[in-house]
Structures are given as structure tokens and as C-alpha cells.
Amino acid sequence: MFWNEEFETLPREAIASLQLKRLQKTLQRVYATVPFYRETFNQANFTPDDIKSLDDLRRIPFTLKSNMRDNYPYGLFAAPLDEIVRIHASSGTTGKPTVVGYTQRDIDNWAEMMARCFVAAGAHSGDVVHNAYGYGLFTGGLGAHYGAEKIGASVIPMSGGNTRKQIMIMQDFGSTVLTCTPSYALYLAEAAAEEGIDIRNLKLRIGIHGAEPWSEQMRDEIESKLGIKAMDIYGLSEILGPGVGIECIEAQNGLHIWEDHFIPEIIDPESGEVLPLGEKGELVITTITKEGIPMIRYRTRDITRFIPDPCICGRAHIRLERMSGRTDDMLIIRGVNVFPSQIESLLMQIEDVEPHYQLVIDREDNLDTLEIQVEVNEKIFSDEIKVLQQLSQYIKAQIKEMLGITCSVRLVEPKSIKRSEGKAQRVIDNRKVS
Amino acid sequence: MKVEQISIFIENKSGRLAEVTKVLGEAGINIRTLSLADTSDFGILRLIVDQTDKAKTVLKAHSFTVSKTEVVAVKVPDKPNGLSSILQVLDNGKINVEYMYAFVERSGEDAVIIFRFDDIEGAIKTLTENGITVLKGEHVTRI
Numbered sequence: 340m341f342w343n344e345e346f347e348t349l350p351r352e353a354i355a356s357l358q359l360k361r362l363q364k365t366l367q368r369v370y371a372t373v374p375f376y377r378e379t380f381n382q383a384n385f386t387p388d389d390i391k392s393l394d395d396l397r398r399i400p401f402t403l404k405s406n407m408r409d410n411y412p413y414g415l416f417a418a419p420l421d422e423i424v425r426i427h428a429s430s431g432t433t434g435k436p437t438v439v440g441y442t443q444r445d446i447d448n449w450a451e452m453m454a455r456c457f458v459a460a461g462a463h464s465g466d467v468v469h470n471a472y473g474y475g476l477f478t479g480g481l482g483a484h485y486g487a488e489k490i491g492a493s494v495i496p497m498s499g500g501n502t503r504k505q506i507m508i509m510q511d512f513g514s515t516v517l518t519c520t521p522s523y524a525l526y527l528a529e530a531a532a533e534e535g536i537d538i539r540n541l542k543l544r545i546g547i548h549g550a551e552p553w554s555e556q557m558r559d560e561i562e563s564k565l566g567i568k569a570m571d572i573y574g575l576s577e578i579l580g581p582g583v584g585i586e587c588i589e590a591q592n593g594l595h596i597w598e599d600h601f602i603p604e605i606i607d608p609e610s611g612e613v614l615p616l617g618e619k620g621e622l623v624i625t626t627i628t629k630e631g632i633p634m635i636r637y638r639t640r641d642i643t644r645f646i647p648d649p650c651i652c653g654r655a656h657i658r659l660e661r662m663s664g665r666t667d668d669m670l671i672i673r674g675v676n677v678f679p680s681q682i683e684s685l686l687m688q689i690e691d692v693e694p695h696y697q698l699v700i701d702r703e704d705n706l707d708t709l710e711i712q713v714e715v716n717e718k719i720f721s722d723e724i725k726v727l728q729q730l731s732q733y734i735k736a737q738i739k740e741m742l743g744i745t746c747s748v749r750l751v752e753p754k755s756i757k758r759s760e761g762k763a764q765r766v767i768d769n770r771k772v773s
Numbered sequence: 774m775k776v777e778q779i780s781i782f783i784e785n786k787s788g789r790l791a792e793v794t795k796v797l798g799e800a801g802i803n804i805r806t807l808s809l810a811d812t813s814d815f816g817i818l819r820l821i822v823d824q825t826d827k828a829k830t831v832l833k834a835h836s837f838t839v840s841k842t843e844v845v846a847v848k849v850p851d852k853p854n855g856l857s858s859i860l861q862v863l864d865n866g867k868i869n870v871e872y873m874y875a876f877v878e879r880s881g882e883d884a885v886i887i888f889r890f891d892d893i894e895g896a897i898k899t900l901t902e903n904g905i906t907v908l909k910g911e912h913v914t915r916i
Contacts, residue, residue, distance in 0.1 A: 715782045722842050751784055
């Protein structure tokens with residue numbers, strides 16, 4: 340099923356020529372209205388007229404998150420405030436938040452892309468969309484909301500938190516589609532079970548989860564615990580918010596990125612060079628329809644690769660492999676690059692281990708230490724010490740084999756790792772504090 | 774011939790043991806005997822109580838990981854060589870003891886030892902065949 344069949348199945352050449360035309364227009368716009376881009380282009384001896392083909396994009400310097408902070412709050416806006424109808428901002432864990440503005444046309448395009456996402460995930464009018472993404476400055480809530488309304492679904496604007504009420508409403512209102520972070524989906528299932536409700540018996544059939552990296556094993560966990568099909572959605576406020584890309588329900592393998600609105604590139608995060616098709620690297624996105632705050636070659640810091648093969652769903656838009664981490668999530672432990680997602684997928688492969696874990700990194704005598712905390716549930720619990728110690732040893736050995744580093748494993752009581760109602764806090768890095 | 778025991782996973786941090794006994798006490802459950810096995814990070818508390826199922830339910834409601842296992846209670850003469858003779862019988866029968874602990878009894882000439890075996894049926898058979906008294910579950914939980 341498609342929301343916009345014509346554009347979602349556009350032949351490759353048509354996408355490319357549309358991209359070039361829209362790119363040229365976007366570059367003209369930012370060159371004329373945003374001093375930051377004009378200066379950057381000038382320094383690189385580049386003018387928008389130099390863009391003759393899509394390959395010329397490589398000549399343009401990257402835009403970084405720090406450029407957004409430097410131009411806080413409105414410095415990168417390419418439309419005057421009287422055309423901006425909405426302002427969102429990122430959570431800004433370090434310093435000032437990053438601010439984005441949308442014109443009415445941006446809001447319409449966003450709703451269009453989110454509508455495509457809902458339909459690709461198998462939703463349709465008549466569905467009851469339980470939207471547990473946060474409403475507010477964060478783009479998640481409102482982004483999903485507008486798309487769900489556009490396809491004619493009935494939207495419940497739950498926002499995050501208040502889990503008991505969420506479960507009651509889900510049950511009473513007959514929610515069929517759940518939109519929230521993957522960790523919150525599992526938290527909901529757990530909280531429902533505590534109240535004696537098996538969430539699998541409710542009407543939910545589809546989950547659309549994003550805003551944090553998750554693994555294939557976590558998908559299996561969500562699908563079996565909630566009795567739904569779970570799709571990965573991609574987005575970031577700097578580019579749009581949720582809806583930049585989505586997995587289709589047909590393949591559940593890779594996220595289609597809407598190429599009539601974005602030009603994605605995969606680069607080597609060290610050298611900045613564009614990588615050959617299919618190689619893993621950092622995702623860079625150029626927006627080509629945005630008016631409020633167009634982004635030129637924005638470095639997302641997300642690690643992925645293109646899946647070049649055509650998809651069985653018939654969408655022409657290229658797929659991105661599930662994000663395997665972020666360049667800034669990467670931990671360097673004793674000189675080894677470690678992505679929390681690697682450890683997660685390893686833990687999820689061990690039968691009956693809960694997806695609640697935490698990594699604690701510390702430094703003792705100038706040596707980094709990694710402790711993995713894993714909750715002990717009834718399935719892995721044994722009344723014999725040696726069985727539990729074997730489990731710890733097994734996890735340690737697996738980590739050693741995969742990452743080459745020695746860690747310690749701490750078995751902890753259930754529910755002792757803090758549950759998150761938004762993005763899960765998987766890593767506690769005590770090295771930064773000292 | 775078997776006795777129900779509950780085992781509880783406890784993190785090695787202050788107050789956890791007290792929390793378990795508080796939960797049980799508030800539920801009116803009496804602890805008959807206990808043993809604590811510990812490592813540097815965690816411990817396993819093994820309990821024999823007067824109301825096993827209720828104990829499991831209330832502890833689970835307080836987010837503890839609890840399991841129920843079957844152990845064997847054996848009457849041991851409270852005199853030198855008492856335990857040794859029983860262990861000899863088990864050894865001869867090639868019965869492996871996972872762990873054991875002693876029961877606290879108020880009076881009497883016998884002590885009671887709780888055994889956890891891999892092969893519980895085989896253990897009971899070997900013990901009874903050798904004239905050793907294996908106590909009934911009800912007897913133990915109602916002492």
C-alpha cells in the first residue's frame with residue numbers, strides 16, 4: 340500500500356532529475372538568505388550556479404550540529420519569522436538546544452512524509468493511533484500526530500509518561516497503532532503485565548518505533564511481547580523530525596528515505612569522503628524541499644549504509660540499513676571503539692535475558708573499566724550460585740570475543756535499572772565526571 | 774518426602790535482606806529456616822517458610838526474583854558421626870549434593886539437615902533404603 344503511489348514509485352531517473360532541480364533551488368535560497376551558507380560557500384569557492392549534476396554536491400562543505408548552535412536561535416532560518424508557523428527544538432543535552440523552524444509548506448510536507456510512513460507501516464484510516472511520543476518542543480509527538488491525522492486515523496495524543504493511564508486508554512479506546520520509542524514499548528508491556536493485562540490481547544497490531552537506536556533482537560522482543568508488527572522509523576529534528584525514513588511492513592528490512600525531499604549520502608566519518616554504494620559510514624542529508632531551515636550536507640552522526648537492492652514493496656526510494664549507532668554514541672574503552680548497540684544485540688541473543696541493561700564505564704588506576712549490568716528475571720534465575728556465575732562468565736566471554744575487551748558483568752535485581760519513559764539511558768560514563 | 778524451598782535473588786547492597794524479611798513479616802509468614810549463599814555482587818537467599826506460595830507471591834509483588842525448588846529434609850542423630858554416616862551413604866550411592874544447610878529445631882535429640890540434590894528421586898531412594906529418616910514436607914514447614 341502507498342500513500343502517494345506516484346511519488347513513492349517514481350523511476351530512478353525521475354527522482355534524480357527532481358533532486359537536481361530541487362537542490363539547485365534550495366542552494367539559491369540559502370545563498371540568498373542565510374549568511375552562514377553564503378560565507379561557507381564563498382570560502383569553498385562555490386556558488387549555487389556551479390551545481391550542474393548531483394555529483395557536484397560533494398564540493399559543498401558539511402553542516403554540523405555546532406553550526407546550528409553557533410547560529411542560535413534563528414541564524415540558519417531561510418524564511419522570515421512571519422512565514423515560520425512552528426518552532427521546535429532538540430533536547431540539547433550539551434549546552435543550548437538546536438532550534439528549527441517550519442513554514443506552512445514545511446508542515447504540510449512533513450505531514451505528507453509521515454502519512455507515507457504510516458501507510459508503509461501498514462496503518463490506514465480507521466486505525467486508532469496511540470501516539471506516546473512526547474508532545475512539546477520535541478518533534479516526535481506533533482510530527483507523528485499530523486501524519487496520522489492526514490491518513491484519516493483517529494489520533495490519541497497521549498504524549499509520554501503516565502504509563503498506567505496509557506494502558507487504560509489503550510485498552511478502553513482500542514488503540515491499534517502504537518507510536519513510541521522502542522524502550523517505552525517494552526516498558527508498556529511490562530507495566531501492563533504487572534497490572535495483570537496481557538497487552539497481546541489488546542487490539543494493537545502495529546508499532547512504529549524510533550528516536551533511539553535499537554536492534555533486530557529488540558524488535559523480536561517487542562513483537563512477541565506486544566503481539567504486533569514493529570517498524571523502525573527514522574528522523575531527526577535538524578532535518579525534519581520523525582518521518583525522514585521508515586521500514587515498510589512488507590520487508591521490515593531497511594528504512595526507505597524519501598528521496599524526493601532529501602538527498603542522502605554515506606561518508607567516511609574520518610575523511611569526509613563519500614563512500615562507495617553499500618559501505619557503512621555516517622549518514623549525511625541535504626534537504627531539498629524545506630523552506631524554514633534547509634540543511635545542506637548535514638552530518639547526522641548516525642552510522643548506517645545504503646541497501647542498494649530494490650525492495651519487494653515497490654518503493655523506489657533507497658533504503659538505509661537500521662542505524663547501528665551514532666558517531667557520538669561511540670564509546671572509546673581502552674582504545675577500542677564500542678557502540679552500545681553492539682552489546683545490546685549480543686545480550687539479546689542470549690536466551691531469556693531481558694532487554695534492560697546498562698553499561699557503566701569508569702576509570703580505575705588510569706584504566707577504563709566496563710561493567711555490564713543485567714537484570715535477573717525468573718527465567719535466568721537459578722538457586723545455584725554456579726549457574727548464575729556461568730551466565731556472567733558467558734557474557735564476559737562473548738564481549739571479549741566480539742570487542743576484545745574484558746568487562747565485568749553485574750547481575751542485578753529486576754526493575755533496579757531505571758526505566759525510561761522517553762529515550763533509554765543505556766550508558767553511564769563516569770569518566771567524564773572526574 | 775520433599776520440602777518446598779523458595780530462593781530469592783538479592784543484590785549485594787545494604788538493606789536488601791531486611792527488605793525480604795520485612796515483606797514476609799508484614800504478610801504474616803514465618804521463616805522456618807534459611808541459608809544465604811553469596812558472591813561479591815549478589816547472593817541467593819534460600820528459605821523454608823510456613824506458607825511457600827504466599828511468600829512467593831508477596832515477594833514477586835515487591836519485584837524480587839523468586840523461584841521455588843524442592844529440597845530434602847533428613848533427620849540426623851545429634852551426636853558425633855551423625856552427619857558423616859549420612860554423607861557416607863550418599864557417597865556410596867553416588868548422589869551429588871548441590872548444597873546443604875542445617876535446620877534450627879527447638880528441642881529433641883535429632884538435628885535436621887536440608888539437602889539440595891540434582892537427582893532428588895534417587896537421593897530419597899538411597900536414603901530411605903539405608904534406613905535414614907526423610908521428613909515429610911508438612912512436618913518441616915509446621916515445626
